[in-house]
Amino acid sequence: xxxxxxxxxxxxxxxxxxxxxxxxxxxxxxxxxxxxxxxxxxxxxxxxxxxxxxxxxxxxxxxxxxxxxxxxxxxxxxxxxxxxxxxxxxxxxxxxxxxxxxxxxxxxxxxxxxxxxxxxxxxxxxxxxxxxxxxxxxxxxxxxxxxxxxxxxxxxxxxxxxxxxxxxxxxxxxxxxxxxxxxxxxxxxxxxxxxxxxxxxxxxxxxxxxxxxxxxxxxxxxxxxxxxxxx
Numbered sequence: 001x002x003x004x005x006x007x008x009x010x011x012x013x014x015x016x017x018x019x020x021x022x023x024x025x026x027x028x029x030x031x032x033x034x035x036x037x038x039x040x041x042x043x044x045x046x047x048x049x050x051x052x053x054x055x056x057x058x059x060x061x062x063x064x065x066x067x068x069x070x071x072x073x074x075x076x077x078x079x080x081x082x083x084x085x086x087x088x089x090x091x092x093x094x095x096x097x098x099x100x101x102x103x104x105x106x107x108x109x110x111x112x113x114x115x116x117x118x119x120x121x122x123x124x125x126x127x128x129x130x131x132x133x134x135x136x137x138x139x140x141x142x143x144x145x146x147x148x149x150x151x152x153x154x155x156x157x158x159x160x161x162x163x164x165x166x167x168x169x170x171x172x173x174x175x176x177x178x179x180x181x182x183x184x185x186x187x188x189x190x191x192x193x194x195x196x197x198x199x200x201x202x203x204x205x206x207x208x209x210x211x212x213x214x215x216x217x218x219x220x221x222x223x224x225x226x227x228x229x230x231x
Contacts, residue, residue: 006067012092027101043093049073049075050083079179082175082177084098096166116201124196125168162183
């Protein structure tokens with residue numbers, strides 16, 4: 001993995017935001033802009049490039065000098081779980097969370113989660129609070145455990161809504177290399193030894209239904225392989 005060092009130094013942040021990306025030059029600035037708009041400012045953004053070939057690096061590198069709390073790193077194609085794990089390992093924040101390159105935060109997303117975690121120090125991880133944006137039919141997926149039925153995406157663990165103590169992510173081994181159920185597996189594994197809460201702060205916009213969206217691509221494979229679980 002290669003990290004392009006930012007020439008501007010910055011202090012240790014409270015939150016590490018990990019943005020895994022593969023060939024999303026045309027969408028990533030919308031996701032980043034939604035992070036920049038947050039009222040909570042004590043964060044770093046780790047853009048972890050999973051081997052993009054669409055000119056993403058040329059787009060991001062000139063912006064680093066203007067944004068000292070951005071970090072950019074690139075490696076050869078390793079898929080989503082490994083890319084998220086690399087960001088978790090490289091992060092400096094007390095808390096860690098995620099944003100997918102084709103999604104966005106609504107205002108107050110970070111502040112709501114930081115405030116909750118600070119007020120409940122016994123909690124290690126929270127998830128939930130997703131706003132689905134796309135055709136209704138794209139909100140239903142096949143249940144991995146009961147393939148004959150469909151479940152709503154709101155019942156699934158949406159990985160990018162995970163927000164928790166970064167050391168808990170790292171010390172637990174992070175995400176396993178499962179194609180489409182890694183988030184649910186992670187939460188189920190962590191729940192055996194840590195306190196996890198589901199929250200209802202509807203501030204994470206999860207785009208579905210677009211032909212090239214991460215969600216659509218994952219759901220196509222999900223329905224083929226019956227490899228997604230609900231929590």
